[in-house]
Amino acid sequence: MKKKQRIIVIGAGMAGLAAASLLREYGHEVVVLEARDRFGGRIHTFEFGTAAVELGAGWIHGEEGNPVVELAEYVNQPVVPVPAPRLMLYDAAGTALSPQAIEHLEQDFSAFINDMFRVRTGMPPGRALSEARDAALAQVPADSLLRPAIDWLLFSEIELDLAADLEHISLDEWDEDECFPGQDAVLPNGFQAVLRLLADELDIHYRQVVREIVYSAAVVRILTQEKVYECDRVVITVPLGVLQAGHVQFIPALPEEKSAALHRLGMGQFEKLFLRFTDVCWPDDADLFGNLATPRERPFEVFNLSHATGQPVLMILTCGRGARRWHSMETEAAVHEVLLDLRAMWGPALPDPEDFLMTRWGKDPFALGAYSFVPPAARLYDHARLASPVQKRLFFAGEATDRRYPATVHGAMLSGIRAAREAASL
Ligand SMILES: Cc1cc2nc3c(=O)[nH]c(=O)nc-3n(C[C@H](O)[C@H](O)[C@H](O)COP(=O)(O)OP(=O)(O)OC[C@H]3O[C@@H](n4cnc5c(N)ncnc54)[C@H](O)[C@@H]3O)c2cc1C
Structure with a gap:
């Protein structure tokens, strides 16, 4: 092994935990700095009443050869493949279309x-x-x-x-990333359970909001809201949205090429709304519902979670313009609007939910969005530019740095492994 290094990993999401675990295994002295009071980042399993729901990532996309499946098996967590959802669509008259x-x-x-x-x-x-x-x-x-x-x-x-x-979205590059084959899969004990074993073995300093990274050929100094940390190398996994907002300052500034790539890429907006009812009051033999009459400016799709959670819970998903609309509304108003479209499908007798919960990733200062995408002016290769190390001191991981599998948990994990190898070998 090369000389033992003091390495700080910023962020205790999938990428940070993967990087820190590997660096620790290599024998380096590793500390993780995390702004929140929990690990997982954009993976967040949450008890909504008695139903465990995923506020962030919910599916393992493509189970064959997927490193997240390997990790789950390694930590003895079951992985359940899910067949394509049974879809019901409704027309403007509120009539369900036939399967044919x-x-x-x-x-x-x-x-x-x-x-x-x-x-x-x-x-x-x-x-x-x-x-x-x-x-x-x-x-x-x-x-x-x-x-x-x-x-x-x-x-x-x-x-x-x-x-x-x-x-x-870029017309040239929107379908140029890669995926693992096979069905999607879910983790019945929650996504966060898969990360727990990694997190438990690490030295994670919670509630440390990194504000400044001062680097030279000799040392890296990291300033949080209350402390100064020194190390030989740093692995930065904070989300693209946080970097774009300039919430972490680099002194000296990042190289022009990296900075330009950082600003060319897009940080996507995607939110979930969970509604819990007293009973299942929708066709329970379907998994996914769409109302074709919903206006373009507020699109959404509805997942029936009653089978997955054993509770009468719906999960409403929206993104882009729909997510920005929700950001500008009180949650109660958004719920009211969604209920109009649900009643158009299932009838006016649909009662109000007994509880609701909306994510606000776009307003979360430690995410500022859901995941990265490639806008027309960007290139998929910008993800790789974002990943490139700076002066053998700064190393970059996180979903937005993965050229092959951006925007996913497995991309985040693979980026963490890549950055750890770079930090250990350069
Ligand atoms: C609603 C939603 C649904 C999704 N669905 C799926 C899905 O079904 N399947 C899938 O594969 N992927 C999905 N994703 C994407 C997936 O969650 C992410 O790609 C992945 O979790 C990102 O991991 P990461 O380690 O790169 O970033 P993060 O998990 O965001 O980790 C970065 C960490 O850095 C911390 N941090 C931020 N700023 C600072 C700071 N200044 N100082 C210190 N720490 C800081 C954050 O708190 C966070 O813990 C979804 C994401 C969202 C939001």
Whole structure:
């Protein structure tokens, strides 16, 4: 082993815990500084009444060969694959579409996506995904049910996945990242349980909000709101949104190329609203619901969590413009608005929920958004620029630094492992 180093890891999310654990295994002296009073970051399992819900990451995307599955197995946590959700869609009259009608719409939607790809080949670089959508939409009759279905499916399958509106997503790069094969999977004991073993073995200093990182060839000095820490190397895993906001100052400033990449990338907005009722008062044999009549400016999809939690709980997801709308509203007002659309699907007798809970990742000072995405002016390679070490002193991890699997828990984990190896070997 090389000389033992004093290494500080900033952030106790997936990336920070993975990096710190590996560095500790290599025999280095490792301290983790975390702004919150808990580990997990954008992984946060929460007791909502008696139902455990995931406020942040909920699914392991692609279970085959996924390092998060390996980690879960290593810490003896069960992993349950989930089949594709059974979808119910409702039209403007509040009528549920038949399974055959949904299947046809999905086939037409696949053809529509192919049209978008065809349109893309003729477009100059630097365009937004919405431009290909608009060009392909010109072929779809204005009065057909396919129009609102396309809107809803684009929202559900692309915008939610990237936590941004099509208007803000790169047409060239939106589907260029990689994924693990296989079904998605969930962790019945909660995502955070998988991280506990890693966190328990580490020296984590909680409530330490890093404000400044002063570095030279000799030493790195890290200033929090109350202390000064010194180390040989630092692994920085704070989210892209926090770096973009300048909440952590670098002295001297980061190299121009890294700083430019940091500001080109986008920090997506994605929020969840949980509603708990006294009883299940929706079709319980479906997992996912969509109302095709919901206005474009406030899109959402609804997951039935009654089977996963054993409780009459719904999870409403929105992103981009929908998330920004929620940010500007009181939670009660957002719940009221969502209930209008739920009653349009399930009838006016749907009672008010007995409790509700809304995430506010976009307003959380230690996240400032949900996960990164590539806007038209950026390149997927900007993730790699963000990852590059500075002066063999500063090392960068976190989902936004992973060129292959950004915006995911497994991307965060792999980035932590990469940064730990760099910090231990450079
Ligand atoms: C609503 C939502 C749903 C998601 N769904 C999924 C999903 O289903 N599947 C999936 O794979 N991914 C999902 N993701 C993405 C996934 O959660 C993240 O990619 C991943 O958890 C990021 O890990 P990280 O270690 O890079 O960052 P984080 O988990 O954010 O860790 C960074 C840590 O740094 C800390 N920090 C911030 N600022 C400071 C500071 N100044 N000083 C000290 N510490 C600081 C933070 O508190 C945090 O603990 C979702 C994310 C959200 C928000």
